[in-house]
Amino acid sequence: MPHRNAPLTETGRLRLARCIVEDGWSIRRAAERFQVSHTTAARWARRYQELGVAGMADRSSRPRCSPARTVQRTERRICKLRVTHRLGPARIAARLGLSPSTVHRVLVRYGMPPLTHLDRASGSPVRRYERDRPGELVHIDVKKLGNIPDGGGHRVLGRAAGRRNRQATTTAQRNAHGNPRLGHGFLHTALDDHSRLAYTEILTDETKETAAAFLLRAQTWFAARNIVIERVLTDNGSCYRSRLWAETCTCLGITHKRTRPYRPQTNGKVERFHRTLADEWAYARPYTSEAERRAALDPWLHMYNHHRGHTALKGQPPISRVTNLPGQYI
Template identity: 30%
Template sequence: TLPAEVIEVLLATKEANPKLSVQLVIRETLKHRDVPDDLPLPPSTVHRLLARHGLMSGSDSQDTDTDRRRFAFQSPGQLWMSDVMHGPTVRIKDRSKRKTYLIAFIDDATRVIPYAAFSLAENTRAFLPVFKQAIVRRGLPERLYVDNGSSYRSNHLSLVCAKLGVALIHARPYRPQGKGKIERWFKTMRGQLLIRLTNDDTGSLEALNRRLWAWVEGEYH
């Protein structure tokens, strides 16, 4: 996992210069004073990070006709998409600051958010409680479309989905088109919620999640 400060520089570099290739984003990031010039930045990792935040332009981030046909379900619950977005830092019990990760689900047909929550990790252990709450609130989906990362390819998640009768589908590497709907939701959430967070909102993980869900239910839905 990349350090939080490096992630911020990568995202800021791409946002300021949308036409930069992944290699040029890496090169510019390594020039930043907060980034060690010998830090390994694998292009595949950086590409995935930028795509997750909706920052890859051109053919890599536009929905193709094939992807629209593949993910164009008509009824609620036919397919959910899930992904993770880097969130703000929060204070925890010992008053230190920790990076957060937003784990979210979106219904392909309705754009409803079955559930979303900030966590202190982005692994399977953090993912499953959020998935459980989504099911409690909206019922079982027929299909779950997720990233190709290691946390989504765990045997535990595969076993859980198999027992529930949920078809687990993984995105193809370097092809983020199928996740366009949840990427757009992340972009909306950043523009409408994250920029308005107060110190009280980030005073604890619980406070941050209360603020998130108040926005989802009160403004987004």
């Protein structure tokens, strides 16, 4: 495509060529009239004689041959290392004695998918899916977090100060040797597949009674946003294989699906949400107590659902995909 100051567009080239070939103008006279060089005028006249109007189009500037291009055998070795060992350009370049930029160009030339789009176990491209409407599928999972001692833990203050705060925490239980047991918080999360809308609670355990009660509250929370849960997807944890869980799903009219054993990728949306939760809430700033961190969860969840742009939603927040909110069209 010609630049904005080009003296000749395709139409101008055609007029130039016709003046020379059909009207009998000299090349020098036509070059002066269209303000181009003598060689340029001769080139477009020659192309018009050989190809006609089609010869006025731009041609690719790619060379016919590239003597310095990486040999095909080396290109095949690069692709083999990517598929079999799932290595990046820098590590492949170190093995083969090449430049990382050369390896990257070869991978792009052969259409090799990025490492983030490959399944770690098999090396096959990840099959992504998304349900058509909110509530059609809800992912449920549990993440365990260690509680923070009063005054702050070792992640912020270091081992020595963290150990002193741990010993001084009055709410901690003690074992037989008098050492404190701060315990864990269990993050139960229900995340809608279509909208990525998330509901999370911090509970004391992951027993079947706790999981079943959480499902009831999650169903109520989604129903308040006019989302009817049709099916849920969980891993193979004992609480999700219990009779109580199955009875709760039946009473709510929810179909329960479980992932394949040792395949957490199937429930990857909620797994990825828990990673975001840890980065942006749980370990985002130095909390001085577990109570302070828990108090920050609800504001963060509101920000995630209503204000934080999601890359899978083209930069829009999850609530943007829930189009049937009460009072929305009043």
